Amino acid sequence: MPTQFRADYTVRPVYINNNLSRGTFKRNHEGDYLCTEQELKMMLRDANEAGNDGLLLEYYTMDDIDIATLERFRQMFQNLHPEHQWNSAEHKEFLTNFGGYTRDRRTGKEGLTMAGLLMFGKGLPVRERFDNLRMDYIDKSNLIGDQRYSDRLTYDGTWENNLFNFIRMPVGGIRLVHT
Incomplete structure (x- = not known):
């Protein structure tokens, strides 16, 4: 019986005929089938070795953060680490230190990361950016x-x-x- 090898997540999707959208297939026990657009997006997303939490979300700013939520988190952090140097930082600097806000040095663009928006974002911006997310x-x-x-x-x-x-x-x- 031939052994099937699965491509590593960092090189997926594997596709044929130089056509990403019509040449990407998945194999299950019944055979091969064309990937849906959602499956293709998931493979492309997952191929990032560094993960996606730190990705800059263009056009998402501190205005999209629920400050009350962030302040509750900061209070918990300060209670656990009363002498930590980040406790005196402004909200934006605090989020930057935690990976929730970033600046692209190449382009100069800055804004929230995926992690920042998901963890501390206002509900509407979270739902706009992650329309398939259901808590x-x-x-x-x-x-x-x-x-x-x-x-x-x-x-x-x-x-x-x-x-x-x-x-x-x-x-x-x-x-x-x-x-």
Whole structure:
């Protein structure tokens, strides 16, 4: 039986006939099939060895940051590291130190990174840039009868839907904390 080799993520997508959109295929157990536009985008995104968190998002600025969220994070950071030199920095410098804001030295353009917008962004800019992102937590413990879930946290317009708020949101009497 022939061994199938998968191309490393850094060289994907592999395509034929010099045509990225019509020549990129994936193989599953039934055979090969043409990749969807979404699958192609995912492969191109994932090929970045350095990751995408630090990518500059053009036209996204400090105006797109939810300052209340950032200040809650900064307070937590300061409580954990009371003597840290970043505690006295302005918000933009603080975000830069954390990788949430960047400047392209070649072009001079500056703005939020993907990580900065996702973690501390206002809800509307987050939804505009990441239109397929859904922050949704469903607790399926302690179900009774035909209950689909015992608790659910999803965006309802009462909080800025960024990742920091999502992981800190109280759910069912508990607070979600990333460990």
